[in-house]
Amino acid sequence: MFHRGDGTAGTAETLMRSRFSAFAVGNEAYLLQTWHPRTRPASVPFDPGLTWTSLEIVGKSGGGPFHQEGTVEFRAHYRAAGRGDSMHENSRFERVGGDWVYVSPEASS
Template identity: 55%
Template structure:
């Protein structure tokens, strides 16, 4: 993915927050912090797809549904994330759902993944469980 720069310097975070990657999803990807909400985990996972970080995706996938291996398609470029709706998933809840549209380009064509994902919090950490 071509990395966009923020005005004033720093790479723009792919998650769509408008913030700098290092201060946004970058701190989660580096293990300096954990997602506080299901939505924050969803955003950080999109950024991980955009940056090709399969390790982070597996680490934040619930063990009950996590695949043994994850191979990302280097030819697929994740372009933009649009959040549609969310239910639960706050600082004080143990479950949540986030509906989103993830836009991509592959093979010269653009496409959109529209999904509602289920998340759970265990031991103070949010995990992606599955598409609902």
Template identity: 60%
Template sequence: MPALCPCGQDLPYAACCGPLHRGQATASTAEQLMRSRYTAFVMHDAPYLQQTWSLTTRPASIDFPPGREWTGLEIIGTTGGSPFHSEGTVEFRAHYTTAGTPGIQHENSTFTREAGHWVYVTAL
């Protein structure tokens, strides 16, 4: 049985975030984009992260902290961000360990549409 997608959905990667990462699909909601970006961090997929980052806030490069292992994602809540919205927020907790020490990244991230596609803007 294929491994479940790191984003927390009860689907294998190939049927969940994989098509987004391969450019075969685009996120239909801000939450779906958030989940696919979390999975991209797990997999160190810098090109996908760059592609899904707003042109207004995109960094020149993506750094992955050495020794950080992402261990789980909790979606706390969303506002807007549906297929019918042009903006939205996703509040989440991303769990990780660094050198065996657990940590949590808690954010309320903003998303918007650019050229019809959801992109990450910034954390509130």
């Protein structure tokens, strides 16, 4: 739905889930569109030997319909070289023009 341009994510978590799906199918255009302009890379490198398998939301702060910023902590599971593994990140999100966008990983203390 969001990948086709049919609406936008109402929360940071919803955007996180749609971005995970975009990584899983290699939808670079959607990933770049939903990346904050000040941190957006020129391109998104995809590893052809890696398959994203599931997303686990660990926690969140803010990021709701009435917030302007928030974080979503997640664990993204994948398979590479026949082995399962995961990456863990606490991502920062902000609204730009009313739409949620991914900013960057939250700095750890």
